[in-house]
Amino acid sequence: MIDRKIIHFITLGCSKNLVDSEHLMKQIEYSGYQVTHNYDDIKSGTVIINTCGFIRDAKQESIDTILEYAQAKIQGKIQNLFVIGCLSELYKDELKKEISEVDQFFGVNNFDEILKKLGIGLHKELLSDRFQTTPRHFAYLKISEGCDRSCAFCTIPNIRGKHISVSMDELIEEAQQLSNQGVKELILIAQDLTYYGLDLYNERKLAALLEELVTIRGIEWIRLHYAYPHQFPMDVVAVMKKNPKMCRYLDIPFQHISDAVLHQMRRGNNRTQAIELIKKIRSEIPEIAIRTTMLVGHPGETESDFIQLLDFVKETKFERLGVFPYSHEEKSFAYSNYEDDISENIKNYRVETLMELQRQISEENNLEKIGKNYKVIIDRREGDYFIGRTEFDSPEVDNEVLISVSNPIEIGNFYMVKITDANEYDLIGSII
Secondary structure, eight states: OOOOEEEEEEESHHHHHHHHHHHHHHHHHHHTTTTEESSOOOEEEEEEEEOSSSSSSHHHHHHHHHHHHHHHHTTTSOOOOOOOEHHEEEEEEEEHHHHHTOSSOOOOOOOOHHHHHHHOOOOOGGOOOOOOOTTEEEEEEOOOOOOOOOOOOOOOHHHHHHOOOOOOOHHHHHHHHHHHHTTTTTEOSOOGGTTTHHHSSSSSSHHHHHHHHHSSSSSSEEEEEEEEEOOOOOOHHHHHOOOTTTEEEOOOOOOOHHHHHHHHHSSSOHHHHHHHHHHHHHHHTTOOOOEEEEEOOOTOOOHHHHHHHHHHHHHHHSSSEEEEOOOOOOOSSSHSSSSOOHHHHHHHHHHHHHHHHHHHHHHHHHHHTTTOEEEEEEEEEETTTTEEEOTOOOOOSSSSEEETTTTHHHOEEEEEEEEEEEOEEEEEEEEO
């Protein structure tokens, strides 16, 4: 039976989308509704799908999800179906024509309109508050919206607009609220963390923001995601080096190392600058875990370019690495100006080859950790193991630490763990 006072959210795509959902869910909950998130069991009067439109696979997942709930509406299982987020922003008119069961499509910056459609007013006093969907002990903190970069393969500026920083006061207030709710780990996210503050303060202020965040009681770890390599602000590394609350972890997507490909990608940096930046960061913080992403199969990438990339990864030995095949996205610079000239078979071969190399690097790194002690936060229990992470690992995308349930452990707490065994992507340990 439909319960009109339950509003169910489904969030697809990145953690930035998740934060958007959490802010909107808080507004709705405060107005007297019950909100649920990412459950399979449909009991709600209204379903709101927050979509991703970044690459082909993500768009297809969003479309499949919309169609699934459109069918649920036809069957009378739900009353209202709203679609919001990146895919809706890009293809609102096309989606309206193709999927008439959706009651309304909204873009990425239409909170007021969504609430109005639900008969709810915006509660401005709650703008920094959220309905937390992650485990209680960690949360994402989105410090800016949009992007001023012009990478050839990326549609984010068309979807999300120009870079807009959240004020430092608002972020500190939000972080304090999260701490009050039990959050111990803050994961800072943005399309480009390094641009933070330029629009508000006429200078890069990420380091200054971190100096404020580390003073918040209850927050024990602060982690940085998505820092653009071009003109990287080294004062951020200085803050990381001196403050124990800063995880020795940096997500910095290099995307490629061939100068020819970087030029085609419009990344703004070159091979020499990338290598020098990695050397500087590692010389300041030798124990740091650098996570990066690589994009293979970009228009114009030759076999020689790919071999350069393989050699670079082999020499650099990134602690964490993800690889993606190029996706020819409408409304990107590459779509309008380049031919998608590399076959899917070659793209997939290059992904698999690079990931096999990274698997070997990861295994070597993990085996070196056997016998060492690490501070670990416990995320969850799975079967016979508690699953945790070191400061060198972000949730869902990185390595994990498996600890037997025979150990007395509480989820969400920190423990010192001795590593007793390892494989390519996981560590095995016991509580000290």
